[in-house]
């Protein structure tokens with residue numbers, strides 16, 4: 001074993017992909033199975049967007065938004081019912097899913113100062129390992145050393161159908177056509193922005209979920225995990 005000994009450390013798992021590919025649901029189930037913390041990074045961008053909308057700030061005004069950081073405390077806490085998103089101590093887990101936030105969040109997420117601000121929070125949450133983190137730039141920017149990286153995709157039509165079901169079950173009145181348009185618009189914004197655009201890390205495993213049910217996708221990733229090493233106990237040389 002040479003100098004020292006092998007220290008057991010939990011893996012970090014990065015799941016990236018476009019809106020509605022199922023990242024958050026898959027990440028949540030994986031985290032539950034592994035006893036890891038699930039960090040849905042889109043929720044962090046959404047929480048800041050909710051604040052921007054609430055303050056009546058123009059979402060394109062980066063410097064006005066940056067001013068908000070002084071009094072914006074975004075956090076994630078693991079509670080018995082799941083992970084809660086807190087904005088200045090207030091539970092905004094439900095509020096950040098509304099259509100207004102969904103329409104504005106890509107604009108807010110484009111600003112370099114917003115990304116920099118949230119980068120520190122995301123890295124802090126993953127500092128001790130044992131995190132399943134989903135987003136757009138996790139494998140490329142936030143956690144480039146994650147032990148497992150998955151790039152989850154699905155056709156825009158399938159993603160729109162899933163999102164419609166989810167929103168309707170929460171009581172939102174939405175049409176398929178509007179959701180498809182909004183998903184395509186967000187895909188473009190996320191992929192074309194100059195800072196941390198949506199793209200797969202070169203070492204990410206691509207996984208197309210079109211036509212696959214959740215269990216199949218989760219099992220596939222669990223299979224990759226076992227080949228990565230002993231996840232839930234990655235070994236790192238100390």
Ligand code: DC
Nearest residue numbers: 019041042045105106109135136137
């Ligand atoms: O996954 P979601 O739909 O909740 O993400 C909301 C928005 O946040 C999405 O339009 C892109 C942005 N986002 C990002 O730019 N980087 C991340 N790591 C996560 C989300």
